Amino acid sequence: MAEEIRMTEADTVAPDASPAEDVLELRLLTAGPVTGPVDRPLVDHRLDEL
Amino acid sequence: MNEPLNISTPADILAYVPHMLGETPKESFVLITMQGNALGATLRLDAPLCFEPKAFAQTVVSYATADEAATGTLLVIYTDENTTADPRPFSEYVQALRIELETARMPLKDAWMVTSEVWSNYLCMDPVCCPERSLDEITNSSGNAALIYRGSNVTGFTNPEPFTGEAAARETIAAHKPDGWPENTEARRAQWAELLQNPKGLTHEAALELAGALQHPITRDYLMADTITNAPDQFTSVLLGVFVARPDWTRVDTAQELVFELMKVTPDGQRAPMLSVIGWIEWLKGKSSFAARYFKLALEDVEGFRFAELMADLVNRGLLADCVRDPKKAYTRP
Numbered sequence: 001m002a003e004e005i006r007m008t009e010a011d012t013v014a015p016d017a018s019p020a021e022d023v024l025e026l027r028l029l030t031a032g033p034v035t036g037p038v039d040r041p042l043v044d045h046r047l048d049e050l
Numbered sequence: 051m052n053e054p055l056n057i058s059t060p061a062d063i064l065a066y067v068p069h070m071l072g073e074t075p076k077e078s079f080v081l082i083t084m085q086g087n088a089l090g091a092t093l094r095l096d097a098p099l100c101f102e103p104k105a106f107a108q109t110v111v112s113y114a115t116a117d118e119a120a121t122g123t124l125l126v127i128y129t130d131e132n133t134t135a136d137p138r139p140f141s142e143y144v145q146a147l148r149i150e151l152e153t154a155r156m157p158l159k160d161a162w163m164v165t166s167e168v169w170s171n172y173l174c175m176d177p178v179c180c181p182e183r184s185l186d187e188i189t190n191s192s193g194n195a196a197l198i199y200r201g202s203n204v205t206g207f208t209n210p211e212p213f214t215g216e217a218a219a220r221e222t223i224a225a226h227k228p229d230g231w232p233e234n235t236e237a238r239r240a241q242w243a244e245l246l247q248n249p250k251g252l253t254h255e256a257a258l259e260l261a262g263a264l265q266h267p268i269t270r271d272y273l274m275a276d277t278i279t280n281a282p283d284q285f286t287s288v289l290l291g292v293f294v295a296r297p298d299w300t301r302v303d304t305a306q307e308l309v310f311e312l313m314k315v316t317p318d319g320q321r322a323p324m325l326s327v328i329g330w331i332e333w334l335k336g337k338s339s340f341a342a343r344y345f346k347l348a349l350e351d352v353e354g355f356r357f358a359e360l361m362a363d364l365v366n367r368g369l370l371a372d373c374v375r376d377p378k379k380a381y382t383r384p
Binding site for chain 2: 017018019020021023024025027028031032033034035036037038039040041042
């Protein structure tokens with residue numbers, strides 16, 4: 001028989017918990033070193049010719 | 051489709067960079083991929099300070115290889131570091147970059163250096179064939195004129211307008227902060243959806259209500275996610291720019307303009323959520339430098355504002371929104 005699981009106060013979700021912030025925290029766990037911001041806007045693909 | 055733009059001189063290329071990035075970079079490396087004779091993606095990174103040359107070069111190339119059609123590259127270094135020295139500033143980094151680009155089959159075709167006063171070829175220091183040139187040549191280039199003629203405008207960073215609301219705005223906004231009940235969030239989401247369709251419908255009262263709604267983290271998250279169409283349902287995907295199809299970027303631009311409007315009625319100390327949303331949108335568009343500045347402003351407005359702290363960390367680690375890497379989904383000017 002499975003062990004009984006009891007929720008404690010520590011398990012409750014805070015009323016102002018943010019799913020977005022949780023996602024970012026998870027993503028940061030595997031982020032690389034600090035490089036500074038990297039910009040990579042898309043070229044407007046207007047067939048710019050040299 | 052527009053007629054091809056004729057970019058034929060170095061000055062044309064140097065004029066092209068600010069049009070892509072929204073401003074003239076400072077202390078930066080800008081790499082432009084080439085697809086045959088056509089320009090491909092533009093990539094900007096901070097000039098290296100603590101990186102080892104090889105590690106820096108590999109980092110740059112890892113971003114550049116997202117352009118699978120690239121056959122070559124151009125490099126522009128923006129710096130005021132002892133630019134007349136021989137060897138040139140960052141020479142070890144450029145050498146490492148040449149090797150890595152060669153390995154990635156997108157060899158470096160040419161390189162230039164731009165200071166706050168002049169520009170010159172980076173690879174050739176012979177003053178006879180490659181003298182320092184005036185920045186006016188870039189401004190007056192036919193490439194710059196052609197881009198302006200096509201409606202491109204180097205606007206630079208847009209500072210949010212100062213608070214112009216009434217003294218009671220702080221209390222009104224606080225009173226509009228949702229208490230977390232779903233029906234409360236749903237009402238604001240419906241209002242937001244309507245305004246994204248018809249931004250001219252934004253009244254002073256609605257601006258205060260939405261400014262209040264953005265003070266609540268969950269409601270803020272939902273309003274951000276609702277900005278993106280064609281995204282999966284999960285917050286994870288939307289937030290990190292993972293979209294199943296090209297989003298309606300005009301709608302995203304509208305959202306950004308609306309949030310700027312909300313800031314006019316929002317006093318200091320309550321602006322951090324809005325600054326963070328604007329930063330997030332800039333990041334989705336591939337403009338991480340602008341995003342970082344908005345997150346900094348958010349943290350100046352509310353010290354320790356969690357969402358801005360996390361996003362600033364993400365951006366400073368060079369993470370790009372997923373959609374930025376895919377030309378079919380990435381932002382283009384309307």
